Amino acid sequence: MTLLATIDQTITATPTLWWLGDAGFVVRFASITFYVDPCFTELPLNPADVNHADMILATSARRVDASLAPMLEASKRAKLILPKSAADTAHSAGIPYPRMTTTDSGLRIEYFKDNLYSRVYSSPASLGWTAAGGYPSLGYLIRFGCWTIYHGGSGALYEGLADRLRPFNISVALLPVGEGNFSAAEAAQLASSIGAGWLVPYGQPEPSFVEHLLGHCPEQRFKTFDPGEGWTVPEE
Secondary structure, rough: OOOOHHHOOOOOOOEEEEEEOOOOOEEOOOOOOEEOOOOOOOOOOOOOOOOOOOOEEEOHHOOOOOOOOOOHHHOOOOOEEEEHHHHHHHOOOOOOOOHHHEEEOEEEEEHHHHHHEEEEEEEEEOOEEEEOOOOOEEEEEEEEEEEEEEOOOOOOOOOHHHHHHHOOOEEEEEEEEEEOOOHHHHHHHHHHHOOOEEEEEEEEOOOOOOHHHHHHHHOOOEEEOOOOOEEEEEOO
């Protein structure tokens, strides 16, 4: 069975995630399918075959590339969610403005499908706010019922980040770990500070990530992925 068919046929009581490589994840709950920072370099997937996306979320202009236009063409009802500062970059990549929904820190996007309801909140992945563009890089808090999945974009730890995230009762924190992003210790510190049920690293985690978590933070549950692997969030 292909990965796309597997995603289509997955119906679980809690959210299910697939790692696409780099910062890319699929987040699915019941029949709702969101792609966050989709990446196709590590998997034999054609973006033009992705016809089931309900929303596609890009965390910054850096994550806007040539794969998004064919995905939107195939997923006729999907919108691209992105920071308002990235809209012109997306338009230059062939995405019509009507297919975009821009957002910024503190804003909420709602999605309804098949009597299901999802909310996507935005929080700065890094600082650097401007009046014209807002925050250039966002993290997204995707909420289904009582579960919240946080995707940290291309962020790094900064003062006040935990305070921004703590009220959302995060079930799974997806954090970029590696040079220029979070260290293993910083990712574990943030996950603990916000009370995240699970920590998932992405990007280029240091080889010592697992060793650090097991040795220094044995109480923090974590999950690492292989490209294309799926994982259903355990019921509490």
